[in-house]
Amino acid sequence: xxxxxxxxxxxxxxxxxxxxxxxxxxxxxxxxxxxxxxxxxxxxxxxxxxxxxxxxxxxxxxxxxxxxxxxxxxxxxxxxxxxxxxxxxxxxxxxxxxxxxxxxxxxxxxxxxxxxxxxxxxxxxxxxxxxxxxxxxxxxxxxxxxxxxxxxxxxxxxxxxxxxxxxxxxxxxxxxxxxxxxxxxxxxxxxxxxxxxxxxxxxxxxxxxxxxxxxxxxxxxxxxxxxxxxxxxxxxxxxxxxxxxxxxxxxxxxxxx
Amino acid sequence: xxxxxxxxxxxxxxxxxxxxxxxxxxxxxxxxxxxxxxxxxxxxxxxxxxxxxxxxxxxxxxxxxxxxxxxxxxxxxxxxxxxxxxxxxxxxxxxxxxxxxxxxxxxxxxxxxxxxxxxx
Numbered sequence: 001x002x003x004x005x006x007x008x009x010x011x012x013x014x015x016x017x018x019x020x021x022x023x024x025x026x027x028x029x030x031x032x033x034x035x036x037x038x039x040x041x042x043x044x045x046x047x048x049x050x051x052x053x054x055x056x057x058x059x060x061x062x063x064x065x066x067x068x069x070x071x072x073x074x075x076x077x078x079x080x081x082x083x084x085x086x087x088x089x090x091x092x093x094x095x096x097x098x099x100x101x102x103x104x105x106x107x108x109x110x111x112x113x114x115x116x117x118x119x120x121x122x123x124x125x126x127x128x129x130x131x132x133x134x135x136x137x138x139x140x141x142x143x144x145x146x147x148x149x150x151x152x153x154x155x156x157x158x159x160x161x162x163x164x165x166x167x168x169x170x171x172x173x174x175x176x177x178x179x180x181x182x183x184x185x186x187x188x189x190x191x192x193x194x195x196x197x198x199x200x201x202x203x204x205x206x207x208x209x210x211x212x213x214x215x216x217x218x219x220x221x222x223x224x225x226x227x228x229x230x231x232x233x234x235x236x237x238x239x240x241x242x243x244x245x246x247x248x249x250x251x252x253x254x255x256x257x
Numbered sequence: 258x259x260x261x262x263x264x265x266x267x268x269x270x271x272x273x274x275x276x277x278x279x280x281x282x283x284x285x286x287x288x289x290x291x292x293x294x295x296x297x298x299x300x301x302x303x304x305x306x307x308x309x310x311x312x313x314x315x316x317x318x319x320x321x322x323x324x325x326x327x328x329x330x331x332x333x334x335x336x337x338x339x340x341x342x343x344x345x346x347x348x349x350x351x352x353x354x355x356x357x358x359x360x361x362x363x364x365x366x367x368x369x370x371x372x373x374x375x376x377x
Contacts, residue, residue: 062303168317249285
């Protein structure tokens with residue numbers, strides 16, 4: 001396909017979703033990133049394949065629809081087959097470049113990583129403190145913080161700014177201590193279900209735990225049951241969500257240099 | 258095996274929000290640069306700054322503001338029991354609690370310097 005220089009900005013590029021075993025097939029009606037959503041194809045070399053779309057290289061990538069399409073495709077695959085997900089935004093010049101430099105050059109290690117993931121998927125267990133409950137607990141457990149809060153109340157905004165920052169910092173540390181303790185407790189309780197657990201960085205000040213769990217998809221029911229029990233145990237204290245099965249984003253490793 | 262949009266798994270990810278998607282696909286997964294050299298096609302990526310620093314002055318001021326609004330007397334009943342049963346992991350938690358106990362003394366000094374010892 002020859003393009004003139006003027007067309008360079010609108011050249012099509014090869015978007016890469018992730019690596020799968022060579023026997024994975026994708027229906028023609030499955031769509032991925034870009035607008036209109038692009039068809040998803042499998043390129044294969046030996047025992048491994050890669051999910052790709054040919055997309056317009058001139059269109060910026062990263063709208064919410066693009067992010068969701070990337071994740072939904074990989075999660076759909078992960079529910080039934082091992083997949084090594086790429087981080088969003090992976091593009092190459094051509095399918096040949098992907099086939100040669102990604103698949104052929106790394107076939108053995110990719111195949112081994114896929115084999116290790118066979119039968120496993122990632123689950124995300126997320127807990128968030130109920131905002132009022134966690135603050136009430138911190139102030140009740142730390143009378144000095146409660147006294148400072150009362151002292152600040154009604155004080156002029158400017159005069160009390162430093163005190164507010166100190167109070168807020170203290171509350172943040174107290175919540176962090178709770179987060180650590182609750183995270184450790186849940187990681188321990190997950191041991192019977194999980195092959196591996198990774199602790200994700202909190203993304204919200206009220207996060208109680210944010211865990212990526214690698215577990216057998218055949219045990220989905222047990223993990224869901226555990227998450228339900230947690231939600232009941234912590235009703236009114238921590239709201240619990242379980243996501244997955246999804247592609248093992250938190251458990252893939254880059255090739256050795 | 259064949260996958261289709263209407264097939265098994267299409268309902269997976271239910272309950273996951275755009276924030277969940279962002280947390281996962283922008284920050285995790287294999288990076289193609291590790292496999293394919295720098296000569297690849299460029300594409301403009303709309304960047305979303307997904308990194309959130311929760312240890313910031315903004316967060317502290319928000320915590321203080323929330324504490325100020327909190328009605329302690331009504332909402333707090335029974336909470337210590339719940340916290341007690343929820344916090345079964347004590348190892349690191351205890352050490353952190355110790356540090357917080359020390360920090361609490363400093364708060365008292367600040368409270369005294371502001372003047373009014375209690376809200377009436």
